[in-house]
Amino acid sequence: MIAEVEADRPDLRMNDGACDRAGRFWAGTMALDERPCAGALYRLDGGGRVETMVRAVTISNGIDWTLDDRRMYYIDSPTQSVDIFDFDVASGAITNRRPFVWIPPADGVPDGLTVDADGGVWVSLWNGSAVHRYSPDGTLDRVVRLPVTHPTSCAFGGAELRDLYITTASIALDARERERQPHAGGLFRCRPGPAGRAPYRFRG
Missing domain, CATH: 2.120.10.30 (TolB, C-terminal domain)
Incomplete structure (x- = not known):
């Protein structure tokens, strides 16, 4: 420990x-x-x-x-x-x-985030079915839509860090919502355009 x-x-x-x-x-x-x-x-x-x-x-x-x-x-x-x-x-x-x-409540609740190689800030929106990208001046300039309600976080990976991986949750969904969202709780991948940057590592 x-x-x-x-x-x-x-x-x-x-x-x-x-x-x-x-x-x-x-x-x-x-x-x-x-x-x-x-x-x-x-x-x-x-x-x-x-x-x-x-x-x-x-x-x-x-x-x-x-x-x-x-x-x-x-x-x-x-x-x-x-x-x-x-x-x-x-x-x-x-x-x-x-x-x-x-973030307006109608757009969802801000959850996990990551910063790309151009300084854009990607924010996962719980209860918003989306990930928003904000430019360094705070302007919303890109939206990734998802077929599930609860995105939780996002991170870049893959070749040249071009893939955006998005985690999601199925918690808080009732039986009917789970039927409507069979991929809730899954891991999604997309290529949104901007590349990511390598994360820093713990020095301990």
Whole structure:
């Protein structure tokens, strides 16, 4: 075991995570019953030290960085917002949190995200049957539609990182909805145009 987080809190679980350029691992928690503000965002350094970076999180989700590593994207799903922080790659500090894009509830709930090689931000939309791509200035410029309700996250892979892989869930679907969505819970792949970039690895 590398490290423990909230080992005395069986009512919480880990959720999404990602590594920054310096090899630190970031991951957040959420309550099993999804009650508000019970979770947090943590940073695990290569030496095994864990630091709390954001408190009062409800459903910690997508994390990634801009191409210049000067800003960090972060999603706490019930806020309906993809937020952005100023990021110091040397120290791992985050400051100046503000909205990057706000997702209308009718479009779904922001879940996992990834950043492509052009700086575009791909956001999976739970209950939205889609993945949205936002340009670095926050403009919605591409939509990938899916035949299932609950996309959960996305990542690039395959030859030259040209394939976008999209995970989905079948949880919360009743029997009738499962019949209508036989591929719910499956892994989807598409070639949306922009290529991805190789993820950073943990240095620990």
